[in-house]
Amino acid sequence: MNLPAAGAFVTSVRDGETGTVTGHEGGRLVVTWPSGRVTRVARADVRCGLIAGQVVQDQPRSLRPPLGEGRVLDVRTLGGREQALVEFWTAGERQWLPWEQLVPVWSAQSLFEQGVAPLAGFAEQFRLRHLALALQHWHRTTGALAQVDIDPLPHQLHLVQRILQSGNLNWLIADDVGLGKTIEVGLLLAALRARGLRRFLLVVPAGLTRQWQAELRTRFGMTQAVIYGQDFEISDPAQWPLFEVVIASMDRLKHERHLELARQSGRWDVVVFDEAHRLSRSLNGLTYRTSERYALAATLRALTENVVLLSGTPHQGDLDRFEALLELLRPGPVWRERIARLRLEPQLLAGLVIRNRKADVTDAQGNFIFKGKVTRAVAAPQNEPEEVFDRALRRYLKQGYDASRENQKAIAIGFVMTIYRKLAASSVAAIQGALERRLLRLQRQGQDDPARPDTDDSNPFVEAEEQVSGTRSEFFSGETELLRGLIGLARGLRAHDTKLQAFTRTLIGGILAGNPDERVLIFTEYRSTQEYLVQTLNGLAPGRVDVIHGGQTLEERAAAIAHFEEAGQFLVSTEAGGEGFNLQRRCHVLVNYDLPWNPMRLVQRVGRLYRYGQERPVVVFNLSVSGSLDDEILRQMYARLDAVATDLASVADEYREGLQEDIVGEVASFLDVSTILAEAATHTPSRTQARIEEALERARQAARQQDDLLRHSSGFDPDALRGELPVGEAHLMAFVDGMFGQLGVTVTHRLHGGQVWDIKLTEDLQRQLNLKQNQRVAFSRHAASRHKATLLDSRSPLLSTLFETAGTYAFSGHVAQTPIGAGGTACAVLRWQDDRGRPLSERFVVLQRQPDGITVNPPAFGHDLLYPAADTLGVPALTPDAWPDFELALHDLLAAGASDDLHPAGFLVTGVAWAGQGAEPG
Structure with missing residues (x-):
């Protein structure tokens, strides 16, 4: 039988008196009794002297690390052995332990209650x-010590504390673009690791897997973060426990082979879904129509108790889809009924959704961190050769659209015509290259190719015109001759490209006049336009022009960005290449050489610069050509979008500087004008403008509905941390x-x-x-x-x-x-x-x-x-x-x-x- 450690409390079996073990002699215990009497007693003559409420210190007999200090909750006898139930605060657990290894100590509370005055020197x-x-508490509640130079912002600390102190790890984070969602998730995971959680699965868009990995590894020291399908494969489900922090593309994981492997991956402590609005489930009559992505989410939900969803636009103007996301957070019939009453009980969202707005967040000193944004429209006048080409191109497009409507099997022709319109609005180089490729394809012999590009969900961007060249047969009779004429007109435009001249002389010249070393980010939708601009800019700043596009690896993009920030002056990016990178540290000027048909894309472009860490107002220049139908429509649409956002901001409960920028993104997320613009070729300009106004009004109403609903979410409260x-x-x-x-x-x-x-x-x-x-x-x-x-x-x-x-x-x-x-x-x-x-x-x-x-x-x-x-x-x-x-x-x-x-x-x-x-x- 083990001898009690020195300092342990023992109770005499004979008279019930309790004393303290002060030593051992010849297998007997030396015990000091309350009277001061010291005796030597046999082990069998004493039993456990601990009582509930005493503070003890664990002194193990083995080489295991001690559990520290704890409080005795109970004492029991089991199999003839006495044990104490001890709650250890540092370890965060309760254990039944042999009483012989537990030594009572004075706690701060007991010293206080007994009136013991402390000695000097402590x-x-x-x-x-x-x-x-x-x-240590700071780290466990914010993850801050995982990376002490992150300098977390108050809203990020508040978000992590809100989640950890809520008692539930299932939340939808609906922060605006640019507020540091990767930092928030990194801080949260670091704090959870400090609490003993280990297995994390992050399901993200394919284009962001490397970015997430880089953030977790470099900022938070999670060097074990690996990407499924790139850094490792699973051939046997038994291999899953080898990987603790896994990042996976949602579009890879949703396919049946990978989904089956995911089902066998075991339990995850937390599953995170980025861009969660892509997990769509909609109500069709009395039944649900579930996307493959939502089915993936439902599958993974069964493998974890904790799900975190990230989306800046969770509502999408569809309450059913929004409720479907909430059901991922709180599954089961009880919560399904509560969520169904969301219209009547929106306060429910305070425990489900956290939403931070750019207009609200501050730094640690209470200063607003976003310095504002200025947008300027730059319109290049259309010269006569450009007008001639524009009219000829419209005739070609009209015949293409007519052919698409007349033949249901040729519906893809309309898709190609729409891309050609976008290419023409982008640059003369882009449309010329596309038309030349189209003519070359018609001149070739052989089997037809598919008309549509590979539109995998993981890459929604079409940045190279060779992806849309169409079949090797004519779209309509006489197409070949029309193409030859158009190509001839296009070739003559390059020497007198008014848009390029406005870009280089008016725009770039004006920007650099104030600061010759100003760095400029330039966005275009197409690679051919990118190459056209790079050729021109290299003549202005040799060796100081960098590019990023969808065909590069993550390492190539990172190298281009590093060179741009250290020694470059111009960075030309396509839409596909522009996902996920941030340049606010060294750049505040953005030029949109072409305007995207999806307004949310423009918001995302601006988000590369208009985000935390930007010390100067962001200046955005939108370039267009006066006289071109599509350019005019786009220019007017963006002007009206800004006007609508200004109107909504001015009638807010409390107008805040920067609120308008939040609302631009909010309305844009609901504004679907691509179909309207696609139909514009056969509509009058006034009809097209009316359709856009209708779309804007629907977007305005949807944004209002979302705002009315999400205002009940939890959000950043500058006073929330003042009590800490x-x-x-x-x-x-x-x-x-x-x-x-x-x-x-x-x-x-x-x-x-x-x-x-x-x-x-x-x-x-x-x-x-x-x-x-x-x-x-x-x-x-x-x-x-x-x-x-x-x-x-x-x-x-x-x-x-x-x-x-x-x-x-x-x-x-x-x-x-x-x-x-x-x-x-x-x-x-x-x-x-x-x-x-x-x-x-x-x-x-x-x-x-x-x-x-x-x-x-x-x-x-x-x-x-x-x-x-x-x-x-x-x-x-x-x-x-x-x-x-x-x-x-x-x-x-x-x-x-x-x-x-x-x-x-x-x-x-x-x-x-x-x-x-x-x-x-x-």
């Missing part, structure tokens, strides 16, 4: 112990500096603005961490990479050791007499659990006694934590009769944080501090 330990707790203890990177540096002083680590140099330290470790730390004596550490990833230093983040063994040391009972600092606790201060960790008893949410709080009551998380305490603490002498200003006030405040906080999904799990008082009355620092 003020600094008190500060460092609670710095460690505050920093302010913690940041400065606190991390203060903690490390203080702990180095406690452990004898020498800081020999502080370099690069204090971001890099050269240190010398003690021999004990060298052995413990298996490191050399001299080390270089950094507090930001940028500094660590640039100066070849070790980053002190959540994965750092050194930082982990500092946290563990500060949290041990031997480190002390549970109680202190110091000015940092003037008036009396109690620090505590509060926790809430789900209906199965699993810990879900926590909060670190500081309660400070004031003349008018208890203050929670006083900002001054966070400031005091930054500086070494001094001891005070004198009579303690706090007495045991003050404890009920603190306990009542803790219970009030537990009640305030509880919800239907979140139940109080208790609190742990981690420290108490108070100053001496009228005392001076010692």
Whole structure:
């Protein structure tokens, strides 16, 4: 039978008296009794002396790591052995353990309640112990220490805390484009990893898989993030457990072979769907029509308890589709009924949807982070040769559309005609190349090719005209002759291209006149136009022109962007290449050489620059040709879109600068004008404009409906974080500096603005961490990479050791007499659990006694934590009769944080501090 450890409480079997084991002699226990009497007793003469409520420390007999401190909840006898049920707060678990390895210790609360005055010399330990707790809580609730140089914005921290403190991980994040959804998800996953969750599946559009991987790896240190189908394949379902963080294309995963493998992938802790509005399910009569993507989502939903959906446009003007997304978050008949009442009970969304608007978010100082956007229309006059070509092209297009309507089998001809119209509106080079390819195809002999390009859902863009050349037979009689004439006219236009001249002389010349080194992002829909512009721009700035397009690898795009930001001046991007990259750091000028028919594409283009980190107003130039029918329609449509957004912003409950930009994107998401423009070839201009006005009005109403509904979502509240203890990177540096002083680590140099330290470790730390004596550490990833230093983040063994040391009972600092606790201060960790008893949410709080009551998380305490603490002498200003006030405040906080999904799990008082009355620092 094991002997109780020194310090354990034992109860005499003979008389029920409880004493403390002070040693062992010859297999017997040396026990000190309350009277001071010391005796030697046999193991069989004593039993467990622990009672419920005592705080104990785990001292294992094996080599396993100790579980730390915990509170005894119960004692039992099982199979003749006595055990204690202990709740360990650090480990977040409850365990039945042999009582012999549990040693009672004085907790901060028991010292306070017993009126034990702290000795001098523990003020600094008190500060460092609670710095460690505050920093670890900061990381567990925001993921911030996964990447200390991210500098998370208040709305991002609020979003992660809202989710983690809600007691439910199933949420739809409906933030505007440009608010950092990858950072939000990265912070969330990092915080969940700190809580022990490991398996994450991210289902994203195919074009964004590499971007997601890069973000998770570089920003959050998730080096194990791999892409299904690119970095690894699954031949045997038994291989799935090898991969913890998986990124997969939704259009790859939806196909039956991959879907079947996904069904066998096992349980996932969290599944994230990016661009969740692509998961469509619509009501058709009394039955649902489910897309393959939605079926994929439903399949994966059965493999996880937690789903996070991301979409800036979740409503899409269709309440049925929106409700279908909500049913992914909350499946089952009870929630289906609640969601069906959404029109009557929109407040339901406060616990399902988080929506942040660009017009609302601020930096840590409360300043709005978006500097605004200015849009300018630049119209190039159409010259006579261009008018002649335009009329000839319209005749060709009309015959093509007529042929498409007359022959249902030739419906694809209309698709080709529409693409030709877009190419003509893009550039003379684009339409000329397409017509020449069409003529060449007609002159060839052989089997017909399909008229449509491969329109895989993963790449909705058509950027190369060779994809739409059509069949090798004429669309209509006489097409070949018409093509020869058109090509001849097009070739004569290049020398007098008024659009190109307006671009180079008026636009680029004007931009560079103010700043010759200004960087400019240029968007076009087509590769042929891109090549046309690059040839021209290379003459203006040799070696300073970069391109990105859909045919490049992620590495090639990244290299082009890096060159543009470091040494380039012009970056010409196609629509397909423009997905997912961000340039706000070095560029604020955008030129749309052609205007997309889908207004949401234009919003997404602008989103490459108009996003967090942009320090200047974004300037957008939209180029068009006066006189061309399609250009006129597009120009008027975008002007009217801006007017509608201005009108909606002006009648908002509270007009905010930047709200108009939010509404432009909102209305654009509902504005479907592609069909109208496709029909414009056979309609009068006035009829086409009327149809666009009708579409705008429908979009306006849909945007209003969405706004009326989503205003009930959770959103960024600038005051939400003001009740939390302010913690940041400065606190991390203060903690490390203080702990180095406690452990004898020498800081020999502080370099690069204090971001890099050269240190010398003690021999004990060298052995413990298996490191050399001299080390270089950094507090930001940028500094660590640039100066070849070790980053002190959540994965750092050194930082982990500092946290563990500060949290041990031997480190002390549970109680202190110091000015940092003037008036009396109690620090505590509060926790809430789900209906199965699993810990879900926590909060670190500081309660400070004031003349008018208890203050929670006083900002001054966070400031005091930054500086070494001094001891005070004198009579303690706090007495045991003050404890009920603190306990009542803790219970009030537990009640305030509880919800239907979140139940109080208790609190742990981690420290108490108070100053001496009228005392001076010692």
